[in-house]
Amino acid sequence: MIEAKNFGVSVLYGVITIFLLAAITSLVFSFILSFTNTQEKSIRLLITIISFFSVFAGGFICGGKGRQKGWVLGGTTGLLYSLIILLYQYLGHGSLFTLEQLIYYTCYTLTAMMGGVLGVNIAGGPTQQQHH
Template sequence: MEESKSFGSAVLFGVIAVFLLLIISSFIFSLILRFTSTQESSLGIVTTAITFITLFVGGFVSGGKGKQKGWLIGSLTGILYTLIIFLFQYLGYDSLFSVEQIIYHVCYILTAMMGGILGVNITTPKTRSV
């Protein structure tokens, strides 16, 4: 029971980190679009890269918080993010994911999983003797 509670709070911390970083980056991009002559179409690759970095950081945060099974915690972070985005799109815009969006979200989940693995391995002290 304690392990699932720890996993839940770790995943929640990761998803909160993801959305906070996305809100901050969205604010920065909106300032760039408002006060420069940059077009929205020219930021497509940059926003995709920022999303991947954000999911990696969210997985890293959740893995560091959970301290074990980083692949599972990172995957759950990515899956919860995907579920929230899917529900927002389905309930708000009445549309399902396209094939391209499904591919992106599978890659987001894998990226969050890698962040979770790295988060566990970097934040957990080494107990191995040489």
């Protein structure tokens, strides 16, 4: 059983990873859109792909940090990320998720779950011991 402190720290690492990657990506794309003739609609697919990569990376980091139950850690990371965005959108802009956004955030959560599973498997899980 994964202890609560380790669970919380792992999920926090995952969510922070997602938001850091999102901030860096937003900064890069804002420069691209500001200083070139590129239109937002022409890079929308690239932004979506990078968003999924960021959520996957957050789940991966979370699973690697937690070292067990990657699907639970990744799923919790994806749900917490989605909840933070929903709260920002609702409290800051007075609107709930649209059906399209609900589908995206469900897919983000599933992607974070996959990242969490892979993170646990790459990190070696709880049974792998260090050799001195």
